[in-house]
Amino acid sequence: MGGDIDIVPPAGPLARGATERKLVRADRYDRLARLIGHEELTPTGTVLMSFRVVDDKPFRFEPGHFVGIRAEVGEHGVRRSPYCIASSPNEDRTFRLLVRLVPEGPLSYYLAGLQIGDVIHFRGPSGRSMVPKETDTEVVLVATGVGVGPCLPLARHLLAQDPERSIRLYWGLRLVDDICMLDELDELARDHRSFRYAISLSQPPTGWTGLRGRVTESVPGLLKTLGDKSFCLVGNGAMTHELATGLSDFGVDERRIHEEIYFNVKHRPDPDVLEEIRERFVASDLFSPYAHQKAGLFMPETPVTASRRSRSR
Numbered sequence: 001m002g003g004d005i006d007i008v009p010p011a012g013p014l015a016r017g018a019t020e021r022k023l024v025r026a027d028r029y030d031r032l033a034r035l036i037g038h039e040e041l042t043p044t045g046t047v048l049m050s051f052r053v054v055d056d057k058p059f060r061f062e063p064g065h066f067v068g069i070r071a072e073v074g075e076h077g078v079r080r081s082p083y084c085i086a087s088s089p090n091e092d093r094t095f096r097l098l099v100r101l102v103p104e105g106p107l108s109y110y111l112a113g114l115q116i117g118d119v120i121h122f123r124g125p126s127g128r129s130m131v132p133k134e135t136d137t138e139v140v141l142v143a144t145g146v147g148v149g150p151c152l153p154l155a156r157h158l159l160a161q162d163p164e165r166s167i168r169l170y171w172g173l174r175l176v177d178d179i180c181m182l183d184e185l186d187e188l189a190r191d192h193r194s195f196r197y198a199i200s201l202s203q204p205p206t207g208w209t210g211l212r213g214r215v216t217e218s219v220p221g222l223l224k225t226l227g228d229k230s231f232c233l234v235g236n237g238a239m240t241h242e243l244a245t246g247l248s249d250f251g252v253d254e255r256r257i258h259e260e261i262y263f264n265v266k267h268r269p270d271p272d273v274l275e276e277i278r279e280r281f282v283a284s285d286l287f288s289p290y291a292h293q294k295a296g297l298f299m300p301e302t303p304v305t306a307s308r309r310s311r312s313r
């Protein structure tokens with residue numbers, strides 16, 4: 001995240017030759033919101049928190065925007081972390097956050113321990129909108145864990161614009177105990193035939209009838225075509241990097257792949273893992289050596305094994 005240093009002119013007249021602009025440490029986490037709702041959604045540590053903005057500045061955001069929260073957390077000192085807004089824009093100046101309790105994440109515990117009425121300091125909303133620029137594509141949302149948070153408001157936003165637009169949400173979780181928000185997901189699917197979702201468990205219980213495995217294992221084989229789709233990948237950077245690389249290898253324009261990474265930002269996909277993911281793709285509607293090699297239309301002298309995608313992030 002960016003630092004907290006603003007360049008502001010010093011107050012009062014300037015002496016000749018004085019630096020006309022100087023760096024001043026400024027706390028830009030100067031917005032205030034009050035906790036108005038708090039719900040523990042899973043026994044594995046997922047909490048849904050609702051806030052009302054109580055300062056007098058405008059509060060506008062788009063799906064994918066986040067707020068930066070700053071708090072003094074005991075022996076850990078001042079902590080700052082971003083959280084994606086998990087609700088739709090509204091006139092009430094409220095927003096929701098879907099927070100995962102992270103053992104090494106003191107701010108997540110601080111947030112989960114807030115009481116109704118407590119006030120937090122934040123900045124934003126800011127970030128990149130997740131709304132695809134294309135208006136005529138099917139939208140594929142792939143989320144892991146609390147990455148599902150902004151996907152619901154994004155789906156609602158897109159369906160409000162075009163109720164017929166096909167939207168598929170694939171949600172990767174580890175355990176059946178991690179599942180939550182089913183009422184909202186089911187309601188959206190009930191109200192919109194063009195919205196469908198599927199949950200993929202990496203550690204499914206016996207008798208689980210949903211998708212199995214990590215989303216990088218379960219999703220590529222479900223994508224019969226790629227050229228007619230826009231993708232939003234949200235959550236663990238390992239998932240977003242691996243899937244984005246696979247999609248890119250199969251010819252998807254990178255401008256159609258939005259990655260929103262919550263952690264594992266610097267993850268570098270393992271070449272063997274990438275090779276396994278490529279094996280699972282079935283689409284061959286876009287030109288790419290991988291797609292045509294699999295379809296038997298393109299036979300390079302040596303098999304294509306290395307990623308074409310040089311990811312510098």
Ligand SMILES: Cc1cc2nc3c(=O)[nH]c(=O)nc-3n(C[C@H](O)[C@H](O)[C@H](O)COP(=O)(O)OP(=O)(O)OC[C@H]3O[C@@H](n4cnc5c(N)ncnc54)[C@H](O)[C@@H]3O)c2cc1C
Binds near residue numbers: 079109145146261
């Ligand atoms: C753009 C963006 C949006 C985010 N939105 C959300 C959100 O909506 N909900 C949410 O709960 N978190 C979200 N996060 C993660 C959040 O900012 C914090 O990293 C997390 O809450 C831990 O907080 P911390 O500041 O105490 O510790 P940090 O120092 O930020 O993290 C401590 C450790 O926990 C790891 N970590 C962070 N999140 C997870 C996770 N979900 N699962 C496993 N390990 C994790 C980090 O990689 C790090 O190693 C987002 C992060 C980014 C960059």
